[in-house]
Amino acid sequence: MQNAFGIGLGLIEAFICWWLRELASLAPRWWRRAPSHARHAPVLVLGLTDAKLIEPTVDGASRTLGTVVLTGTECDQHLSVTFRPARSGRRPLIVRLNRDLGLRKILDLPLVAENDLEQLLRFEMERLTPFRANEVVFAQRVLGRDLQKRGISVELHVAPKHVVERALEASRALGFVPARIELADTKPPGHGTLNLLPEKYRDTAKKSWSSRVPALLGVALLAGAVLIPIQRQRAILVDLEARVATARAGATEALALRESLDQLTASAGLLADKARRPMAIEIVMELTRLVPDQAHIIELVLRDGTIQLYGYASTASDLIRALGQSPLFRDPQFGSAVTLDPQTGIERFHISVQPTANRDS
Numbered sequence: 001m002q003n004a005f006g007i008g009l010g011l012i013e014a015f016i017c018w019w020l021r022e023l024a025s026l027a028p029r030w031w032r033r034a035p036s037h038a039r040h041a042p043v044l045v046l047g048l049t050d051a052k053l054i055e056p057t058v059d060g061a062s063r064t065l066g067t068v069v070l071t072g073t074e075c076d077q078h079l080s081v082t083f084r085p086a087r088s089g090r091r092p093l094i095v096r097l098n099r100d101l102g103l104r105k106i107l108d109l110p111l112v113a114e115n116d117l118e119q120l121l122r123f124e125m126e127r128l129t130p131f132r133a134n135e136v137v138f139a140q141r142v143l144g145r146d147l148q149k150r151g152i153s154v155e156l157h158v159a160p161k162h163v164v165e166r167a168l169e170a171s172r173a174l175g176f177v178p179a180r181i182e183l184a185d186t187k188p189p190g191h192g193t194l195n196l197l198p199e200k201y202r203d204t205a206k207k208s209w210s211s212r213v214p215a216l217l218g219v220a221l222l223a224g225a226v227l228i229p230i231q232r233q234r235a236i237l238v239d240l241e242a243r244v245a246t247a248r249a250g251a252t253e254a255l256a257l258r259e260s261l262d263q264l265t266a267s268a269g270l271l272a273d274k275a276r277r278p279m280a281i282e283i284v285m286e287l288t289r290l291v292p293d294q295a296h297i298i299e300l301v302l303r304d305g306t307i308q309l310y311g312y313a314s315t316a317s318d319l320i321r322a323l324g325q326s327p328l329f330r331d332p333q334f335g336s337a338v339t340l341d342p343q344t345g346i347e348r349f350h351i352s353v354q355p356t357a358n359r360d361s
Contacts (some may be wrong), residue, residue, distance in 0.1 A: 095178035316349035
């Protein structure tokens, strides 16, 4: 019965949305061009010591609703009182962080790093930025690929977690739903800015009041014919949804704690391994530089401090010589006999090489 109620309500919403679109097509052109809340959301510019709330106007300009000095524990109260006239339901809000509150970098990485870019950046965060991975929120995108150099260009935006949490608290104090958190005064080579809003808050940001207007209007128009006979079933459904939401919140918190533990464990292992040998990304970059175009590595195995290379080359001994001249490798030798492919005429090799000790200070 509850499933039938959900299906019926969905059909009603679909009909009302279609009806409103048809009515909108008959409206004057100037009315149809009116800005939406999502595209013209207020902007909270957050600085080190103050915050400024800016609201876009219909003519494309903007007006400042107010500025407040952020003072310790009274920050939320001051924000709420100062900007109270600007509240209008649970509207979406864009938070723009001052350039001093975040970091933007352009990175050059090997092409193979694109397969697991987010995880790689998380492991390398302490080397690439002044922060640890568990201290920041970051977003990234690939700007371009250089197939000849076997590399990619990556844009990275980083903000400390305490700054993001401060932005979320300020948004809630103003009565808004944060839709985006972005860095101010950035002119990225790509299109648009990167969103630093944590993933767990994005579903809430999308469910703004304005996005539910068609459903609410449909329920209001058909309340007498539809909602009254099934009011009891609807109350049961609401109660079940509340229980599911409570259980989901507990599960989300547990998963977050597990993820934090896994990250700390991985970071500790990475630091211990980093003191003894080069990082995996350095090994891949050095191999990319050393391996000639006529040679192909089809398998790379890093295990127990030894690097195993499997592949094809016109002369495998040249690759041994190149590896021996690299400061990152020592004792290159064939792991098995070199065989000649009768069809292609090239040599199939298995090379074993040891990484040298890490030279980082």
